[in-house]
Amino acid sequence: MEKVELCNKMETEIFPGFYAKFVHSDNVTISYVRIDEGADAPEHAHPHEQICQVIEGKFELTVEGKTYKMETNDVVVIPSNVKHSAKAFTACKVVDTFYPIREDFKKFM
């Protein structure tokens, strides 16, 4: 793989107001997400473990009924198959790392 320049990648709207760019390695998918103020992601779960880091903004993550208020440099690990939802109180930048690869997102190169 050559160097990836994120600024030149296309965004994909994965939930209303959640715009993601993806990098897939052999084992991991990293999702760079820009989120509109007020947007939320409905409760969902997937077999992939997910590590969520807030780069910028005020964000809330609810993992199996427990709510975490997050802002810059906060990280929460969402285990495999655990239900979670999210809400952006301001415009946010978030980085999500998934293991294993999100095959469902591989079409978004």
Next chain:
Amino acid sequence: MEKVELCNKMETEIFPGFYAKFVHSDNVTISYVRIDEGADAPEHAHPHEQICQVIEGKFELTVEGKTYKMETNDVVVIPSNVKHSAKAFTACKVVDTFYPIREDFKKFM
């Protein structure tokens, strides 16, 4: 795992001038690295796949003899067991994601 606040974590000097904070999930290690201007990491390799993202600064990564000039929002994937080295031309912030977990770094919680 509870929320991790990176600002409250201790740094570990992994190479001279490379100061890392680690988050370990069940499968992945994410390393948040602050690097001094002029610091370099000697050529090395490990069985872990590594995804390197430059957050800030001018950085150079050499992967199996091929050199990548990197800056903000550039990403390079280093496959398993491939030799690589690095140099920071300015003070840098870099995020490295490793699969599988860096057991050798697990003592740095």
